[in-house]
Amino acid sequence: MNSPDLRRVAFVRSARGTSSGYLVAPRLVLTAAHCVGEVGDGAEVQVLRPGARQGARQASPAVRFEVVALSGGVRETGVDGFALLRASSADPFELRTPRPVTWGRLTGTEPLAAEAYAFPRGATEARRQNLEHTLGHLIPGTGTVTGSARTGWYQVFQVSTGSFTENALWQGASGAAVFSRGRLLGLICEYDACEAGRLKVIPVQLLSEQEEFLRLLTEEDARSMVIEPVWKGQEVLEPPYVDLADSSSAADLLLPQHKLVGFCGREKDLRELTQWCTTDSAPHSVALRLVSGDHSVGKTRLARELCARMAGRGWVAGPLNPLAKATDITRLMGLDEDRLIVVDDADGRIGELDALLRHRGGEGKVRILATTRYESRWWPAFQHRYGELAKKEPYRLLCLDAAEREDIYTKAYRTFLRRRAEPEGKSDRGLPQPSVNLADPDFASCLFVLILAMSDAHSFLHPEWDAQHGTTGSLPLPESLYEQALALEREDWIDNAERACLPRDPVLLDRVVAVSSLAFAGGRTRGEQETQAAERLRMVPDLRDATEEYRRRLVRYFQERIDGYGALRALRPARLAQHLVANTVRDFPELLCEALDVDPTRQPEAWARQALTTLQMVSATAFGDDASGRPSDPVVRGALRVAVERHASALIRLVRAALETTDATTGRSLAAALETVFDRPGDWEGEFAATAAREVEEKEPDALLNLAIILRKKAVAFYETQKPLSRETQFRWATENRQLSRVLADAGHRHEAHDPALQAVRQFNALTRLDDSYAYLLGKAHSLSNAGVRQREIGRCSDSLESAREAVRIYETLLHGHPDRSHHRYLSIAQCNLSESLAQAGRSREALQVATDALDLITTGLPAEPPQPPLRPWEIPEAEALAWRTLARRQADAEKFDDALVSADRAKDLYQRLRDSRSGWWERDFARALAVLGRCHGDARHWNESIKFLSEAVDRYAELEHLYQEAERPYHTAALRNLALAHLNKAHALGRDSWKEELDEGVRWADRARRHHDAMAPEEHHAERAHNAWTMGIKAALELALDNSSGARDLAGKALDILEQDARDDTWKQRRDRIRLTRVHGAALRACGEADAATEQFHKADRLQKSLNDAEPGQQLNGLTIPPVPPADWQRNHADGHPA
Known part of the structure; x- marks a missing residue:
């Protein structure tokens, strides 16, 4: 906490008694209005000066001041206004141009540490008024309610350093300035008679409406009054500018935060970015903008100047602290303030950018300004993820003229x-x-x-x-x-x-600073951080055998000489540090091997920062600058290549360990940095990339998907080039193709995933023809099961069914020879996939039986003995959750609604427990479980419950789309469609007199579903055309109920045209839905007065129904009469066609 200047704490004596105050300018004292008389009345003021003994204070001679401005009773209470006193002489207490006062206002919802220096009556000793330094907290919210006759308010300052036995002894503290983080937030105005140590404070932001005060303050301070927001956790943002320390070095003079050289030029850029900050039609809008430009072209200086100017407008503004934690970011994004947040060198801080956007909230505008040298490698993917928030193209900063x-x-x-x-x-x-x-x-x-x-x-x-x-x-x-x-x-x-008892050795000091810029020291306490920092300095060739005490002295010395964060201080500016590190790496290439020698098993966050710091520091030198054409350094590039090759597997394990929590910003940034490294052509391909790919699991969280795709592709390319191909190499190649297919599909590239899936099947077929050993058969079963899912995702129903059946057959064969838990799990998952393929083909009875078998296999039929090697703790619960979810859908199709609700609820609970055990890994499965549960409630005509769970699923899908893009869009669209249907059916249950609100909600969700369909990738758009037709059918029924018969007629007609295109390949289920849609179209035509056309549609529906009954005599089409709204069983006939 930056304490107030003791030389400015004032003791005020007037006709009304004694009180406190603060010198806001050399001859202006701010105090409470009730402590002094009217304008023109006098008062005597004394301040504190150093005493005769060190640490003591004494009062200055009294100086006469005069009341020049008064704002008594801003809350109409008489004790809560401000008074401004002025002396006749320019500097009566010889302060000699003190720093201007910085003003603040309390924001946020958490108590804020604050302090005040006052002269209360309780501190009187031997008739001598003494000083009381009071520490406590300002409590947001308390006392802030206003009214028509009470336009002002107060805040509560709760003293925590002890209080007087009687609150009345606080008399005399009125007028004392309350400070927090170096900002003057308010004045003490009265005490609370009921609560010990509770003082009331009038906020200085009320002065912004007092013109006379503002005029006098501006005249004396020579600058306008700017009131900055202050809140708990403010350290998450750096101030735009900070004063330069007296002991500054040459590098400090170059740093933009000190503004040693006043900002000049680039006014056009500032105007455009200021307009971007302030102009937006939405009151609570969020927007991300990228500023790119060559290295050191002035991006950071521009961003800090923009922050300073927006702070002058009352915004929360500043660069994001490089060591910001997820909790700090959450607090920042929850503020009810206009915010401008700068993320400097964003290409190495993608995790923090992602966390800022994922935790967006609060009232007011949010502007996130990211700076980078070039955006070609990471920005398009990030912009695609948050497209609606990052619509604007990067702002390219031109060179200085x-x-x-x-x-x-x-x-x-x-x-x-x-x-x-x-x-x-x-x-x-x-x-x-x-x-x-x-x-x-x-x-x-x-x-x-x-x-x-x-x-x-x-x-x-x-x-x-x-x-x-x-x-x-x-x-x-x-x-x-x-x-x-x-x-x-x-x-x-x-x-x-020499003063620090260190040698005057420039070579040693250079190497220490280079290693400090290359490494990171973690730890919960400063002692732990210093211990790790001293250990990191063992990388300095000269210090390998040095004592720990000597290395600690070096750590402390550079903490004193270099301003920055953490125990190890990197040289700044960063470009200067990169130059020094490159020089050192040229001399000691093995240094990078030591820096990337990480330990994923302990303190993964600290090691992840270490690896990220190293990659950030050397990447620009190793790879050159794509934007400016600066060449790479072959020595540094070679050293980095050797280091990454040696530690590739450990680095991948480290990323996975660091991503165990959802808000692992460092893990996300490290994953993105490794993507940039591994995505390089040429010498960044080979066996080490294939080895690293083995560390990637088949199912990975979103932050690892792109890295997994890069590694899998490089592994496939590596094995493909191996000549001659041994069976072991063929096996690895086929396995990598299958895993590449899985990760491509998880990332939303379903059509691209299809080819490697089939390639894996062909490769395993070739292997098993030569050798039907266990490993090859198991690999073939895995590849067939995967291929079945991939084929189903792109609408190849018959191929999917064939692959899924063959996979189940092989798994059953293997289970007879290996009746352990692993093979039960394999077969259960394969049966769930087969059940989905059967359901998509309209074979509901068989699909139900297979789903029931899958559940029995993973629950009641599971052997007790553990396999070798043992399964991971989550593998059996995951398979069980999938089985329950699949069974719920099949039971709903069979109209076993009560059983379906039990199964769906069980699946949801299992996925919830899995989410709690490993953050970020089952978010997608949980959303699908919610969607299935919502649909099951709809099938059971529990409309409110259906709407509740489907709404929660839609909310989760909205967030998942930011993480997985198109991968989740079909599921999101299906949940929106089912939510619209739930509102439609609820409206029908309520009756015409009460259904308008529900129908309007249904229309809103149906429109959103259609927009999501239109936003799908072209191949997804085609594959989902039947689902889009069903959405249009629901919208038609809604419009029909709202008496928009012409709109309903047009929508139903378009939907039928889409379904007619695929009529030859219809499954039983699709034919059933076409019958229903035909009847909706007929009802709409009848409502439009087109009787003949309506009759034709109803006859057509009857013919289609007879044909369907002939083909499937055991199936029933219940409730096909068309009321004003379609019957509730419409819900069961609009399944999304995806494994939920």
């Missing part, structure tokens, strides 16, 4: 020279021209302009330094400029090393 470069150079040169010239006694007159022509393309980088200005200023003061470190030399200009900045920074390290 000649005038802007000159302006920045001149301002920077003068600033640097003033900071360095005072101790040297030199003047800044007669400034020389830049030592290098600023028109050089390299000076498109704002950082290089600043380095040149700093170097030239130093050369002006020390000509001998210029001769040694000038830009003339064999190095390219960028390298030369980086070396000059490092030389100045190194001087600071060397000059202060």
Whole structure:
């Protein structure tokens, strides 16, 4: 907590008694209105000064002040207004231009730590008024209700450092300023007579309506009053600008957060981004914008200046803290404030971007500004995931023009020279021209302009330094400029090393900083972090045998010299650190192997940050810059290639361990960083990629899908090139094809997944013809079962049924020879898949029997003895949940509604327990279980319960679409369609007098279902055409009930046209649905007065029904008479066609 300036705490004595106050300007005191008289009345003010002994304080002589502004009774109570007192002299207490007061306002919902310095009566000792430093919390919400006659409000400050025996002893504390995080939030105005230590505070934001106060404050402070939001957890955002420390080094002068060089240029960019922040038709809109540009072109400076200007408008604004936790992000996104959040170098912080968007909420606008050097590799996929939030194209930041470069150079040169010239006694007159022509393309980088200005200023003061470190030399200009900045920074390290009992060894210090920039030290406490940091420094070649105490001293030394986060301090700016690290890696290539030698089994979060930091630091040098065409460094690239090859498997295991929680931002970012690494062509392919692919499970959470696809494809390509092909290689190749098919389907690429699925089947067929050993037969069964699912997903019903039957046959054969739990699980899952294929083909009785067998196999028929190797704890419950869910759907098809409800509820409970045991792995299955339960309630005519569970499923699918894109869209569309149907059936149950609201809701959900269908990928759009027709049929029935007969007629006609296209290949179920839709069309025609056409449709429906009864004499079409709304059994006839 940044405490208030003690020199400004005021003791006020007036005709009304003694009170407290605060000097908001050298001759202005802010206090409570009831503590002083009217405007023009006088008061005596004293402040605190250092006492005769160290740590003591004494009062200054009293100075007469006069009341110049008063706002008594903003709540009409007489004790809650402000008063402003002014002295006649300019600086009566000789404060000598103190820092301007920063004002704040309390926001958020959690108590905020705060403090106040006051002079209460209870602190009086021997007739001497003493100071009371009070710590406590401001409690949001309490006291904030207003009314027509009470436009103001108060806040509650609950003292936690002890209170007086009587609350009346707080008299005299009125007018004391309450601070939190260095911001003045309000003034104490009265005490609560009932609660000990509870004081009332009037918030300073009420001053924003007091014109006279604002005028006087602006005159004395020379700047307008800006009131910034303050809340618990504010550290999640960095302030746009922070003051430069007195002991700053050369690198500190280059950092944009210190604003040592005033912002200049780029006003057009600022205007456009400000407009993007403020302009939006939606009051609570969320938007993401990417700012891209060459390295060091000024993206961070622009983003921080935008934050500063938006904070001046009252927004919560700032760069996201690099070590922000998921809980901090959740708190930030829940604020009821306008927010601007900057994510700098976003290509390495994708997990944090994802968490910000997933936890979006609260009132007010949310703008997320991400900066990156190039967006080609990760942005399209991320934009696709959050398309509606990231509609705008990246804002490309152009290079500085000649005038802007000159302006920045001149301002920077003068600033640097003033900071360095005072101790040297030199003047800044007669400034020389830049030592290098600023028109050089390299000076498109704002950082290089600043380095040149700093170097030239130093050369002006020390000509001998210029001769040694000038830009003339064999190095390219960028390298030369980086070396000059490092030389100045190194001087600071060397000059202060002796004081810390460290050697003045520039080589050692360089290597320590390089390793600190390359590594990360975790731990819950500062002690644990320092211990890990000292251990990480063993990577420094010079420190391998050094004592822990010596390494700890180095850790503490650079914590003092380098401003930043964590126990190990990376050099900043980041481009300077990358240059230093690259130099060190060239000398010690094995350093990257040590940095990526991670341990996935303990502290995965800390190790994930270590690996992510390493990859972020070396990727730009190893791979070059795609946008600017900068070449890669072959030595660094080779060192990274060796390191990744050696530790690829451990890195994949680490990612999986770090993703065990849903909000694992570091794990997501590391997965994206590894995608970038493995997706490189050329020397990033080979056996090590295939080996890494074995660490990927068949079923992975969304954050690992893209990485899994990349690794699986590289593994397939590797095995394909192996000549001659051994049976073992063929087996691995076939297995990788099957697993590639699965992960492609999970990511929504269902048609792409079909080919590797069939390829795997063909490969295993070839293997089993030569050798029908157990391993090959099991692989064939797995590939057939997978192929059946893939074929069903793209509408190939007969092929799917054939593959699923063959898979079950092989599993049954294998189970006879291996009657263990693993093979029970294999067969049960295969039977569930077969049941789905049978149901899609309209063979409901057989599908029900197979589903029942699947459940028996995984429950009552499960052997007690564990297999070798043992199954993982979740594998049997997962298979059981799938069996219950499949059985629920088949029981509903067979009109066994009570049994279906029990089965669906059991499936939901099992998936809920699985979700609790392993976060992020069964979200999709749980959503489908909710959808099945909702449909079963609809079948049982429990309309309210059906709407409840389907609504919850729709909410979950909306979030899942952000994670899995098109993969979940068909299921989401089906849930929307079924929800519309539930409202339709509920309206029919209520009757015409009460159904309008339900019908309108049904129309809303049906329209959303149609929009989701239109948004599907082209191949999905075609495969789902029959489901779209059923949605149109539901919408037609809704419109018919709403007396929009022409709209119902058109929709039903279009739906029938779609179904007629596939009439030859209709299953029994599809023919049944076409009959129902034909009757809806007939009813709509009849309502439009087209009697002949309506009669023709009803006759057509009768003919279709007779043909269907002849084909399936045992099946019944119940309730086909057409009331104003279709009957409830319409619900059972609009299954989504997907495994729920």
